[in-house]
Amino acid sequence: MSDKTSRLEILRIRGKTAERKRDVVVKEGPVTIFLNDVDLVTLLCSPRNLDYLAVGFMFGEGLIKTKREIKKIFADEKDGAVWVETREGKKLDENILSRRFITTGCGKGLSFVDATGYKKGLKNKSRLRIPASSVTVLMREFQRKSELYRLTGGVHSAGLCDAKRILVFNEDIGRHNAIDKVLGECILKEIKIANPIMITSGRVSSEILIKAARSKIPVVISKSAPTDLAVRLACDLGITLVGFVRGSRMNVYSNGWRIVTEDF
Amino acid sequence: MSDKTSRLEILRIRGKTAERKRDVVVKEGPVTIFLNDVDLVTLLCSPRNLDYLAVGFMFGEGLIKTKREIKKIFADEKDGAVWVETREGKKLDENILSRRFITTGCGKGLSFVDATGYKKGLKNKSRLRIPASSVTVLMREFQRKSELYRLTGGVHSAGLCDAKRILVFNEDIGRHNAIDKVLGECILKEIKIANPIMITSGRVSSEILIKAARSKIPVVISKSAPTDLAVRLACDLGITLVGFVRGSRMNVYSNGWRIVTEDF
Numbered sequence: 417m418s419d420k421t422s423r424l425e426i427l428r429i430r431g432k433t434a435e436r437k438r439d440v441v442v443k444e445g446p447v448t449i450f451l452n453d454v455d456l457v458t459l460l461c462s463p464r465n466l467d468y469l470a471v472g473f474m475f476g477e478g479l480i481k482t483k484r485e486i487k488k489i490f491a492d493e494k495d496g497a498v499w500v501e502t503r504e505g506k507k508l509d510e511n512i513l514s515r516r517f518i519t520t521g522c523g524k525g526l527s528f529v530d531a532t533g534y535k536k537g538l539k540n541k542s543r544l545r546i547p548a549s550s551v552t553v554l555m556r557e558f559q560r561k562s563e564l565y566r567l568t569g570g571v572h573s574a575g576l577c578d579a580k581r582i583l584v585f586n587e588d589i590g591r592h593n594a595i596d597k598v599l600g601e602c603i604l605k606e607i608k609i610a611n612p613i614m615i616t617s618g619r620v621s622s623e624i625l626i627k628a629a630r631s632k633i634p635v636v637i638s639k640s641a642p643t644d645l646a647v648r649l650a651c652d653l654g655i656t657l658v659g660f661v662r663g664s665r666m667n668v669y670s671n672g673w674r675i676v677t678e679d680f
Numbered sequence: 681m682s683d684k685t686s687r688l689e690i691l692r693i694r695g696k697t698a699e700r701k702r703d704v705v706v707k708e709g710p711v712t713i714f715l716n717d718v719d720l721v722t723l724l725c726s727p728r729n730l731d732y733l734a735v736g737f738m739f740g741e742g743l744i745k746t747k748r749e750i751k752k753i754f755a756d757e758k759d760g761a762v763w764v765e766t767r768e769g770k771k772l773d774e775n776i777l778s779r780r781f782i783t784t785g786c787g788k789g790l791s792f793v794d795a796t797g798y799k800k801g802l803k804n805k806s807r808l809r810i811p812a813s814s815v816t817v818l819m820r821e822f823q824r825k826s827e828l829y830r831l832t833g834g835v836h837s838a839g840l841c842d843a844k845r846i847l848v849f850n851e852d853i854g855r856h857n858a859i860d861k862v863l864g865e866c867i868l869k870e871i872k873i874a875n876p877i878m879i880t881s882g883r884v885s886s887e888i889l890i891k892a893a894r895s896k897i898p899v900v901i902s903k904s905a906p907t908d909l910a911v912r913l914a915c916d917l918g919i920t921l922v923g924f925v926r927g928s929r930m931n932v933y934s935n936g937w938r939i940v941t942e943d944f
Contacts, residue, residue: 422908427932427939429812434941439931444885444907460885460909548693569924570883570905589885589907619834621708621853622724641834643708643853644686645724660833667703668691675691677698 419443419464419493420564420587442570444589447496449473452505462564462571462588465597466491469588470498472600476592476627483603540654542634544611546579548666548677551637554582555661558615559639561585565617574598575615576607576633583609591618592627599631613637620659625649635674637661642669683707683728683757684828684851706834708853711760713737716769726828726835726852729861730755733852734762736864740856740891747867804918806898808875810843812930812941815901818846819925822879823903825849829881838862839879840871840897847873855882856891863895877901884923889913899938901925906933 426439445463449456449470461469467489474480480502488501554577562573564587574594575585584607586597595616601607613635614628620642626649628636636650637658650657650670657669668675690703709727713720713734725733731753738744744766752765818841826837828851838858839849848871850861859880865871877899878892884906890913892900900914901922914921914934921933932939 422911424908424911424933427936429928429930429932429939429941431928432812432942434812434932434936434939441906441908441911441933444909460887548696548698568905570907589883619853641832642705643834644688644705645708647686647688647705664693664695666693668693668698669688669705672691672698675693675698677693678696 420462421568440567442564442568442589445496447498450497450499451479452501453499459590459593461590461593463493463496465586465601466493466496466498467604468586468597468600469593470500470600471603472596472598474500475599475603476596476630480603483606486604489604538629538653540629540632540634542611542632542654544579544634545674545676546613546635548675549664550579551658551661551666551675552664553580554613554615555637555639557582558585558617562587562617573617576602576609577613577615578609578611579613582615583607591616592623594618595624595627599627602631611635616640619643620646620657622646622649625653625655625657628655629653637666684726685832704831706828706832706853709760711762714761714763715743716765717763723854723857725854725857727757727760729850729865730757730760730762731868732850732861732864733857734764734864735867736860736862737857738764739863739867740860740894744867747870750868753868802893802917804893804896804898806875806896806918808843808898809938809940810877810899812939813928814843815922815925815930815939816928817844818877818879819901819903821846822849822881826851826881837881840866840873841877841879842873842875843877846879847871855880856887858882859888859891863891866895875899880904883907884910884921886910886913889917889919889921892919893917901930 421440422443423438424441427434428437446458447461447466448458485502487503491498564571571587571589572591572594573587575582576598584598584601586594588594612633614633616638619640620638622645625646635656639661642657642659647669656671656674658666660667685704686707687702688705691698692701710722711725711730712722749766751767755762828835835851835853836855836858837851839846840862848862848865850858852858876897878897880902883904884902886909889910899920903925906921906923911933920935920938922930924931
């Protein structure tokens with residue numbers, strides 16, 4: 417049995433016939449993140465690369481920014497726990513707990529994105545321009561890499577690329593977890609990408625856009641659809657949002673000047 | 681502009697050509713649920729049927745069980761807020777807040793499902809059996825109903841059916857929200873279905889199974905994949921879990937005796 421999938425006996429029905437078969441199903445497990453020995457959150461996820469997940473989650477919550485802040489990290493994939501110790505011995509006071517409470521699920525995070533000051537700070541000024549054909553090539557590589565999906569039909573993938581290739585790639589049963597793992601891996605391995613392009617298999621909602629903005633990502637490309645709120649945020653935050661990338665077709669929802677075709 | 685979608689100007693790229701077009705994108709908005717005037721949670725969702733969403737969410741959190749407990753409910757879809765007043769004037773003490781904190785996202789809920797007592801209480805004893813052909817027919821009707829998905833590619837659908845037809849149906853950008861709306865609608869309209877079948881467009885993770893168990897639903901059918909934890913819970917909780925329903929094909933992951941084919 418792999419660390420990503422379980423083999424189970426299922427009943428496979430095809431019209432009028434049914435047969436017992438062994439089939440592969442993606443793993444799911446609860447993982448608790450402890451920050452300086454205090455229980456921060458429990459996530460349901462694909463139980464691998466838990467150190468990336470913990471660091472990416474904490475980055476998304478504004479709890480850490482760089483690897484230097486982390487003194488020690490230990491992930492126990494078997495028991496589903498990650499212990500993170502920070503240099504400053506950050507305490508989880510009521511304040512942080514209530515913030516988590518409010519933003520998980522999610523929402524109120526948005527109100528502070530609406531504050532002009534915050535928006536200004538996050539506005540992406542990158543002058544990156546990439547050919548539409550590069551988006552097509554990146555999505556093709558992305559789909560080739562998504563082996564777990566092909567095997568089980570049950571996971572999301574996310575990655576960070578430059579204009580030519582995918583440099584960081586992770587999978588998870590959760591759309592957000594996959595992105596958190598990618599951002600966490602970059603922090604832990606101190607990977608710097610000049611003009612990073614985020615690629616995701618999932619729908620692009622406002623939370624994904626905010627994560628991209630915090631990570632100074634100028635371009636987000638997805639196989640799937642965006643929401644209207646994600647598009648509005650992308651416009652305001654200077655991010656190019658490309659959806660429905662399928663073969664050489666795609667829809668550009670915001671800041672289209674970064675995507676170059678022969679016509680434009 | 682409809683209450684479900686926004687019209688936006690996009691750049692549609694097809695190979696080497698690009699053209700500006702009007703396109704339809706699904707709406708997303710933050711909605712805050714107030715329970716007895718206290719802010720309970722903010723969710724990002726499709727901002728319609730917010731009363732169903734609030735009641736379904738509170739049911740999932742164990743805060744209410746029946747319509748009788750609700751004294752008043754008012755949903756303001758424009759401003760994204762729902763006020764719920766309960767007869768007992770339930771107070772949101774620290775305890776409930778911390779429970780929310782722990783289960784959102786989610787996870788720790790599982791530990792108490794593992795307690796044998798809890799499992800026994802939830803174990804589904806329904807003797808319902810349905811032909812595989814009924815599953816096919818229900819999924820076909822379900823996909824016909826999913827107009828918002830066809831329009832925007834950006835939402836999940838969920839429903840409750842008897843063996844013949846879909847009786848309750850809702851859509852949302854969130855997999856969980858769509859199910860919460862369905863369960864909330866049943867509570868608010870006091871809809872009783874003898875042997876309800878839950879149908880969902882989304883992947884089936886453990887949280888979905890727990891919601892089905894709490895609602896005494898014997899059969900869950902999905903267009904997509906389950907996780908291994910969902911399958912294990914379904915086995916233990918006496919729930920029949922059917923995935924990858926596509927035409928007359930489907931995979932039955934647990935308690936297959938409820939699905940009748942000519943062979944079995």
